[in-house]
Amino acid sequence: MPNAPSTPADLDRWLADHDVANLEALNEFLRIPSVSASSERNADTARAAAWLNGALARIGFSSKVMKTPGHPVVLAEWRKAPAGSPTVLVYGHYDVQPPEPLELWTSPPFEPTVRDGKLFARGAVDDKGQLWVHVMALAAHLGARGTLPMNVIVVAEGEEEVGSANLAPFIEENAKKLRCDYIVISDSAMFAPGIPSILSSLRGLAYFEILVKGPAADLHSGMYGGAVVNPATALSRIIATLHDSNGRVAIRGFYERVKPFPAAVLKGMKKLPHSDARFKKEIGVRALGGETGKTTLEKLWTRPTCDVNGLLSGYTGEGAKTVLPSSAMAKVSFRLVPNQDPDVVERLLRSHVQKVTPPGVTATVHALHGGRPWRADLDGLLYDAARRALRAAFGKDPVVVGEGGSIPVVGDFERILGAPVLLVGFGLPGENAHAPDEWISLDNVRRGARAMATLWDEVATRKG
Numbered sequence: 001m002p003n004a005p006s007t008p009a010d011l012d013r014w015l016a017d018h019d020v021a022n023l024e025a026l027n028e029f030l031r032i033p034s035v036s037a038s039s040e041r042n043a044d045t046a047r048a049a050a051w052l053n054g055a056l057a058r059i060g061f062s063s064k065v066m067k068t069p070g071h072p073v074v075l076a077e078w079r080k081a082p083a084g085s086p087t088v089l090v091y092g093h094y095d096v097q098p099p100e101p102l103e104l105w106t107s108p109p110f111e112p113t114v115r116d117g118k119l120f121a122r123g124a125v126d127d128k129g130q131l132w133v134h135v136m137a138l139a140a141h142l143g144a145r146g147t148l149p150m151n152v153i154v155v156a157e158g159e160e161e162v163g164s165a166n167l168a169p170f171i172e173e174n175a176k177k178l179r180c181d182y183i184v185i186s187d188s189a190m191f192a193p194g195i196p197s198i199l200s201s202l203r204g205l206a207y208f209e210i211l212v213k214g215p216a217a218d219l220h221s222g223m224y225g226g227a228v229v230n231p232a233t234a235l236s237r238i239i240a241t242l243h244d245s246n247g248r249v250a251i252r253g254f255y256e257r258v259k260p261f262p263a264a265v266l267k268g269m270k271k272l273p274h275s276d277a278r279f280k281k282e283i284g285v286r287a288l289g290g291e292t293g294k295t296t297l298e299k300l301w302t303r304p305t306c307d308v309n310g311l312l313s314g315y316t317g318e319g320a321k322t323v324l325p326s327s328a329m330a331k332v333s334f335r336l337v338p339n340q341d342p343d344v345v346e347r348l349l350r351s352h353v354q355k356v357t358p359p360g361v362t363a364t365v366h367a368l369h370g371g372r373p374w375r376a377d378l379d380g381l382l383y384d385a386a387r388r389a390l391r392a393a394f395g396k397d398p399v400v401v402g403e404g405g406s407i408p409v410v411g412d413f414e415r416i417l418g419a420p421v422l423l424v425g426f427g428l429p430g431e432n433a434h435a436p437d438e439w440i441s442l443d444n445v446r447r448g449a450r451a452m453a454t455l456w457d458e459v460a461t462r463k464g
C-alpha cells in the first residue's frame with residue numbers, strides 16, 4: 001500500500017495519556033449486567049444505557065436515552081463540523097448475552113479482570129469493549145483538538161442479543177435525523193492476532209421453535225409404548241430430514257435464491273492462512289462436518305446452514321423414568337446468505353415439516369426471529385480510508401474476511417439510510433463471545449482506538 005499514513009501523533013498522545021482512565025471507564029461499563037434477555041435485569045440494562053449516555057455527554061456529544069417498546073436506544077450527536085463535512089454513524093450494542101453457566105468463569109462475568117493482556121468480562125468483546133473503542137477514538141479528537149473533522153451520530157441499542165426487533169422501526173422513525181454518508185460498526189473479530197480485518201459479509205438468520213404434540217398427557221411407556229407414536233421419536237425423525245447425506249439442507253427450494261460470492265472474494269479467502277487441524281484442536285473435535293466439497297471458511301462464511309440449537313422432551317432428570325412424553329420441542333435455526341430471505345425460509349420450513357410429520361402427532365412451527373444476510377461493496381472512499389487507518393495502527397494491510405454470525409440490523413441500516421456500512425472488528429479467534437471467559441485483547445482495544453481515530457481523519461480529508 002503506497003504512502004500509508006501513520007496514526008496522528010496528537011491523537012496517539014491523547015489516547016496514551018488517558019489510557020488508564022479510559023480502561024477504568026470501560027470496566028465501569030462492563031460491571032453493569034445489561035443482559036437484555038433477562039427481564040429481571042431490566043433495571044441494569046437501563047442503567048447501562050444511562051451510563052453510556054453520560055459517557056457520551058462527557059466527551060462533548062449531545063446525547064439522550066430514547067424509549068422504544070423494548071430496551072432504550074442511546075442516540076448521541078456531534079454536529080459542529082464545517083458545512084459540507086460528511087456525517088458518519090457509529091452503531092454498537094450495550095446489551096450482553098446471559099453469563100450462565102457461572103461456574104465455568106475463571107473470574108466473575110461482571111467483575112472485569114485482566115489476565116495475560118486480555119480483559120475478561122461478559123460484553124468485553126461483544127460489544128461493550130468494541131463500542132468503547134469508538135467512544136475513545138471520538139474522545140481523542142475532541143480532547144486533543146476540541147473538534148471532529150465530521151459530524152458524528154452514535155446509535156447504541158440494547159436489544160441486539162435478542163434480535164433487534166425495535167431497531168429497524170426506530171431507524172425508520174428517525175431516518176431524517178440519522179441521515180449520514182457512512183456507517184461504521186465494530187462488533188466482529190479480526191482473522192488472527194495482529195491481522196486487521198475488514199468484514200465482507202454477514203450471514204442472516206431464521207430462527208424457529210418446532211413443537212410436536214402427541215397424547216394429551218405423559219403416558220407409562222410400558223402400558224402404552226409400541227402402540228402410540230412417541231413425540232420425541234417423531235421430532236427426531238423430522239430433524240433427521242433437514243439434511244441430506246452430503247450435509248446439504250434438504251428442504252426443497254432452500255438454495256434457490258443463493259447468489260454465488262464474487263470470485264475475487266472467494267479467491268482472497270483461499271489465500272488466508274486457515275488450518276483445519278488448528279481449528280479442530282481449538283474446538284476439541286476429531287472431524288469436521290457440513291457440506292462435502294467445500295472448504296471450512298467457505299462453509300462458515302458463504303454457505304447457508306441449518307442447526308438444532310436445543311431439544312427438550314421427556315424425562316431428563318437423574319436416573320431412569322419409563323415415560324412416553326406427550327410432547328417434544330426443538331429450537332432450529334438457519335444461517336442465510338445473500339439473497340435468501342428469512343420469510344421465504346419460514347414458508348419452506350412450514351411446508352417441509354407438514355410433509356414429513358408422521359401421523360399420530362401434530363407439529364407446529366413458530367418463528368422466533370429473523371434477519372437478512374449482508375454483503376459489502378468493498379470499494380469506495382470509506383473502505384479506502386479504513387484500509388489506510390488499519391494499516392497505520394496495526395502496521396499491516398488488512399485482510400478481507402467473511403463472518404458466519406449475524407447482525408440483523410446491518411442490512412436495515414443500509415436499506416433505510418442508503419449509506420454504505422463498514423464492519424471492522426477488534427475481537428479475536430477464541431474470544432469466547434456468548435460463552436464463559438469472554439475476553440478482548442487490550443492491545444486490540446488500544447490499536448483499535450488509534451485506528452478508528454485515524455479513520456475519521458482519513459475519511460474527512462478524502463471526501464468527495
Ligand code: BES
Nearest residue numbers: 126160161162163187188189403405406
Ligand atoms: N456480534 C455478534 C455477531 C457476530 C458474531 C459478528 C461473531 C461477528 C462474529 C452479535 O452480537 C450476535 O451475537 N448476533 C447473533 C444474532 C442475534 C439475532 C442474536 C448471532 O449471530 O447469533
Ligand code: MN
Nearest residue numbers: 126127160187
Ligand atoms: Mn455483538
Ligand code: MN
Nearest residue numbers: 097126161434
Ligand atoms: Mn452477540
